[in-house]
Amino acid sequence: MMSEPIGVWSGVLMLLSFPLNLYVICTKLEEAEDYLKFSSFIVVFKHRFGTDPSGGKLKRFFAIALVLLMPRLFQWRCLVIVEDVKRIPMPLKLWIVVPYLLTMSSFVGMGLSWFLTE
């Protein structure tokens, strides 16, 4: 049975992503957002969903990671310019994208485990 190890490892991955994501949203998020201050998606998202006590940082982190991963899709809808995304230093991009992908991988792994079990 492959479902159980996949589920367990996905869960472990998510547990590891808790402190990692917390570190990123506390130290890197604002810096990355600053590079995209002319993206209507990022700016409006920040204002609209940044009202909770934590400043909506987890939501903003997931939103900016999406932009960094698919800048052309967002440019297609004129929500960002790829040129702006390219200005973001690679280490900073990795700080945003890697924890996001780890978290998403844990989602996928959990889903796969559930699917195989069912």
Add this chain to the structure above:
Amino acid sequence: MQGAYAYINERPQPYSLLKLSLSLNPYTQTKFDTVNQHIRNVVVLPGQLVIIPDGRTASCTVEEAQLMRSAQNIKQALLAHSASDQFLIKNYDLLQLIMTNASIGIGSASSAWRKHLAAIERTLHEIDVLHKQYLSKGTTAARDEFLAKRRVLFAKLEGQLLGMARFGTGLKSEGSIKKMLGISTKSYWHHGEIRQYEETVKRIAKSSQMLKKGTYIGIALDVGVTALEITEACSTGREQECKRAKFVEGGKLVLGGGAATYGGSAGMGIGVAVCAAIFAIPTAGASALGCAVVGGAVGGITVGALGSHAGELIGTRLYEASGGGK
């Protein structure tokens, strides 16, 4: 001024100072104390009603009695639900919008908000047009022009968004609650408007409480269910069952809760992005909010359930590793 009037207090202040600031004559002062029993000798909170009595008579009029009842209701709604931490005041705009979208709002204060939102959408549309022009040309000259125009438009958007924030944080940023609520620009209100305000506060305070506490209630219920599961297993006297329940239910709670938070947050961003990409909706406005709410709910529920399943597996493995089940 003829007759009794009322207005909404805009900032926290002691009753004595508020009374002093009104410069009432000695005769009216006594009556002022009588009709303002709901705020007498306490710190008057933002949003509470202050009644200016009818100076023509020492007796309490029907109008004053109505205003006193309204003031009492508003005070109760504010205190019972959210005034203590100003959640309602801070999130008035969002709550109002959600209520309007859900067709349960009364819409009395939303016209100002809608106009403001429409202005933001117009600016976003202008940005959108500018981006399209730039992307279609792509020349160096067009780029410089684009950058300059973009800076101007984003400065305008920033101002509008700050205004949007002010709608919700009017009191905090020393704005006017009357402006924030968009009901009246008059200093003193007549009774119809007061009743409207009373109704608005009641409904919004209730909604804000539900929204604010929804997450906490969800978490509390999860913790409660976990505790019950463990208690049930332990009360039967079977040690192994009890130990297993602690591991499995604990794992489900931790990963289920964490995953639901992640799923909800990720779902909101994905919801807005998908709607923007597929339907080309602006990222501000009611449609985007709807997409975020739907995305957040779907993400939270789905990923929460998956997390709970993974937590159960991890809990079982830990239980086995700890020597249980042998």
